[in-house]
Amino acid sequence: xxxxxFPSRYGPWALVAGASEGLGAAFARGLARRGLDLILVxxxxxxxQMLADExxxxxxxxxxxxxxxxxSADLEEQLAAITGEREVGLVVYxxxxxTIAEYxxxxxxxKQRMLDVNCRGPLVTTSxxxxxxxxxxxxxxxxxxxxxGFQGTAMVSVYAATKAFxxxxxxxxxxxxxxxxxxxxxCAAGATSTPNFNAQTPKAKRASVFPLRPxxxxxxxxxxxxxxxxxxxGRLNRAVERALRLLPRRxxxxxxxxxxxxxxxxxxxxxxxxxxxxx
Numbered sequence: 198x199x200x201x202x203f204p205s206r207y208g209p210w211a212l213v214a215g216a217s218e219g220l221g222a223a224f225a226r227g228l229a230r231r232g233l234d235l236i237l238v239x240x241x242x243x244x245x246q247m248l249a250d251e252x253x254x255x256x257x258x259x260x261x262x263x264x265x266x267x268x269s270a271d272l273e274e275q276l277a278a279i280t281g282e283r284e285v286g287l288v289v290y291x292x293x294x295x296t297i298a299e300y301x302x303x304x305x306x307x308k309q310r311m312l313d314v315n316c317r318g319p320l321v322t323t324s325x326x327x328x329x330x331x332x333x334x335x336x337x338x339x340x341x342x343x344x345x346g347f348q349g350t351a352m353v354s355v356y357a358a359t360k361a362f363x364x365x366x367x368x369x370x371x372x373x374x375x376x377x378x379x380x381x382x383x384c385a386a387g388a389t390s391t392p393n394f395n396a397q398t399p400k401a402k403r404a405s406v407f408p409l410r411p412x413x414x415x416x417x418x419x420x421x422x423x424x425x426x427x428x429x430x431g432r433l434n435r436a437v438e439r440a441l442r443l444l445p446r447r448x449x450x451x452x453x454x455x456x457x458x459x460x461x462x463x464x465x466x467x468x469x470x471x472x473x474x475x476x
Contacts, residue, residue, distance in 0.1 A: 203231045207233065207286045207337050207422075208286050210234045210235070210236060210280070210285045210286065211287040212289070213225050214265075214292050215290070216262075216291065217248070218391070219392055219393065220341065220391060221239065221291040223415035224289050225248060227416055228289075229260075231419070233287065234258050234259040234283075236283070237249060237263075238262070238279065239264070239292065240264060240266050241264065249262045261279065267292045267314050267322075273324070273325045276321075276322065285326065286335065287338075288322060288338050289341075290322050290338075290341065291341045292318060293315050294313075295353065295356040296308075298352060299352060300354045308355050312359060315359035315360065315363065316362045316363070320366070323366070331374065333378070334377065335378045335379070337423070338367070338374075340363050340366065340382070340384070342363040342384065343356075343387075344386070346359075346363065347361070347364075350450070352454070352458060367382070367426065367427070371425075371426035382425070383427045384417075385427060385428070387433075389408055398461070407433055
């Protein structure tokens with residue numbers, strides 16, 4: 198899609214949920230380069246405002262930032278308040294919450310928060326945005342998922358399940374909304390060098406999973422918006438996904454679980470931000 202077509206189809210405003218750093222910030226920069234004005238939301242206002250200042254200065258776009266907890270019971274009302282009468286043509290739901298630990302070591306509070314941020318958040322956000330996009334007859338929804346969601350995975354059982362929800366939700370919306378002019382894409386990321394990935398993953402082991410840069414993932418997703426229901430950035434990631442599909446389910450689960458345990462060991466780690474941390 199050329200530079201002129203993108204704003205006319207997905208502008209004038211785009212909303213990025215989970216935009217404070219990592220992938221969310223990369224999406225914001227990519228959309229600003231394409232000429233879209235931005236509404237950036239996340240829990241931490243400070244990083245959002247710094248990013249907003251950068252984008253207004255360097256890309257010449259209008260940027261609004263707001264501190265919103267995407268697990269809030271009144272999320273829809275908060276989204277409506279921050280967008281007001283602005284015409285939002287693209288919504289990127291990038292925020293996620295992940296606790297990396299054996300299932301029995303994860304508190305019920307953390308499990309519930311993963312559900313709220315990773316499942317309820319995109320469900321509310323897409324339910325709020327989709328009718329507006331359908332009424333326009335054009336626009337897009339982009340949901341960040343993870344390769345973890347393609348099979349059960351030890352140490353990230355709940356996180357992986359929430360990402361499976363996002364993948365299936367997005368694929369269904371792609372089929373329902375495309376006849377009405379709305380493009381839907383699920384971006385299933387593998388390991389990505391976000392601040393949270395670096396904080397959670399032992400430095401000596403990071404290279405073993407060949408993480409992509411956030412900018413690579415965001416650009417790949419934006420380039421493939423409108424081309425199909427799902428995209429896996431990175432040739433190696435796509436090759437791994439194809440190989441896993443050829444394995445018996447039991448073998449795939451055990452293979453990915455063993456790799457996850459090798460990577461993270463037994464130390465639990467909680468992460469919540471606008472980025473994907475696990476593959």
